Amino acid sequence: MMQVAAAMFVYLVLASCFYLVRDDIEGTKTNPIIDAVYFCVVTMTTVGYGDLVPNTAFLKLLASVYVFLGMAVVGLILSKAADYLVEKQEMLLIKALNNYHKIGYGDESFSTRGGRAFAIFWILISTLCLGQFFLNVAEMFTESRQRALVNWILTRKITNLDLEADVDNDGVVGAAEFVIYKLKRWVRSQMKISHLK
Structure with missing residues (x-):
């Protein structure tokens, strides 16, 4: 997360360079620094309201570079968010499987009436979920084989x-x-x- 924050900070600090060329930007201006950062955020997100517009070739080129860099920053943010979610899901799956697959009698078990009532539903639901998981994996491999068959049929020579x-x-x-x-x-x-x- 620090990389994302650092990349965003550097991007916005570099946005202040548009302050130096504020006279070459057309549109309604308020505060030079705020306008420069606002212009870069609008450019980074590809919203482009058109209220602040570069009017020289150099500034248009600089804005194009900022669009590219902005999309890279957005991509980095999305990548880190996806990594975080995947890592969290992996940890939850590992915990669930560790709790679920313990078969050895003598391990910790549900010993109260409420705990055992909960266990009835928990064990049934987790078994169904695990079965659904394996069904999805098998379905994924079956679909890839079907796609390969369809591709073979569609690309073979007509007899x-x-x-x-x-x-x-x-x-x-x-x-x-x-x-x-x-x-x-x-x-x-x-x-x-x-x-x-």
Whole structure:
């Protein structure tokens, strides 16, 4: 967090350099230092109200650099916030798993009536949550395999068997044509099966 605060402080201190070129900024001005920092904050956040506008090429270039640096500072802030949240979630997950997975009888347990009533719900809910977690992990791997299969199907070369589904002979098999083709094949296979009975 100190890095974020330091980066923001340096950014705003450097913003005071716009004080030196305040005569090259058009718009309604109030206090030179406040206007310089205000201009940089509005530029950093890419709000750009247009009430203070640079009117020289050099100042426009300097403002462009400040937009880039400002976005880097915002990115740093968001990155540190995300790191903090992920770290906190990891700690909570570790604590939950440590409390949940202890099976060894003889460990600390719920010994009061209220504690055991709580344990009934806690154990059931934590078991369901753990199951949901593993389901999500499995689903994630399944989705990636499905995406790979779809990618393989979409990038492979069309064969003569594929072109059998081209009903209107335009060289392209649309989704509707493919569905109709598959349904016709399924009906034919069902008819063959029914004749065998």
